[in-house]
Amino acid sequence: MTENPTTLPALADTVSTTDYSSGGHALAVSGSDLRTLAGMWLATFRSERTRNAYGADLQAFSVWLADRGVASVLEAVRAHVDLYAGDLAEHGYAPATQARRLSSLASFYGYLQTEHGYDRNPAANVRRPKLPAYSPRLGLNLTTAPKVIQASERMTAEHRALVALCLFAALRVSEALSVRAEDLTTEAGHRVLRVTSKGGRADLVPLSPVALRLLSEVLEGHPSGPLLPGVDRFQARRMVAAIGREAGLSDPLTVHDLRHGAVTCSLEAGEPIHRVQQLARHASPVTTQRYDHSRDRLDKSSAYRLAQALAGNG
Helix, strand or coil: CCCCCCCCCCHHHHCCHHHHCCCCCCCCCCHHHHHHHHHHHHCCCCCHHHHHHHHHHHHHHHHHHHCCCCCCHHHCCHHHHHHHHHHHHHCCCCHHHHHHHHHHHHHHHHHHHHHHCCCCCCCCCCCCCCCCCCCCCCCCCCCCHHHHHHHHCCCCHHHHHHHHHHHHCCCCHHHHHHCEHHHEEEECCEEEEEEECHHHCEEEEECCHHHHHHHHHHHHHCCCCECCCCCCHHHHHHHHHHHHHHHCCCCCCCHHHHHHHHHHHHHHCCCCHHHHHHHHCCCCHHHHHCCCCCCCCHHHCHHHHHHHHHHHCC
16 A cells, blocks of 8 residues: 555554553563464455455555554554545445455454453444445446457457356356366256355356257366466466456456356346346355346336236236
């Protein structure tokens, strides 16, 4: 984060640890002990992606504090976190990023309270930005998604595999890049993919005939082991952006747009939201609804279907 000294008063003039102390006891630990505590906290999350993100969030706050003369995150009080939240907003971080960073801090301090007797959670009641009802990106829809599929078929097997896994199977990029040939299996006559979802939960994701066709070449080339060896997140972003250009899309295409498109297209096609939630493996239907950009259209109202159903029974 770039420091702008005119936007924040000097921390020493604004915050006093003594003034804001809860009167309990704080943890007196060395830097190595703090790293151990942070490691123990991160170990409570099964997802490597979550551990990496939350660890980076804690490190960013630690650096922010150090730049203002606070030696450790264990010396932080509510006023520090309030100032940090204001600084994130001032420097233009997306609301979702601000909310996650503050959530990370609340989780860390909450863990210290529960497991190690820390006397306060300075991030517990800090106001977080309200996230928009809709995902800010439109992603793909039933008009643009077919163009992406057709474009991928003019490209390499790896390009087609990314579309199969992220658009047709609604995988996150980290999940797609972790798929191994051994993860494909058959259940009740359906070809399915075993996926480790957020929180370490094991899920079965059905693969449609189209998805299997798009995957066929990488499966032939890699009958065992990773399906996309040598493709990392950076390369995946470049490959998907290239698909978007080949498809003639007006906006750059991202990997998340493919997963987003799986949800949006399913909802546009009339799939019930609980089934789309199951496809995307969202923990809450509220998350799924954020991708439904047509939900406020009056012609989509359930009032009409309800009236038809009641009239049929009248």
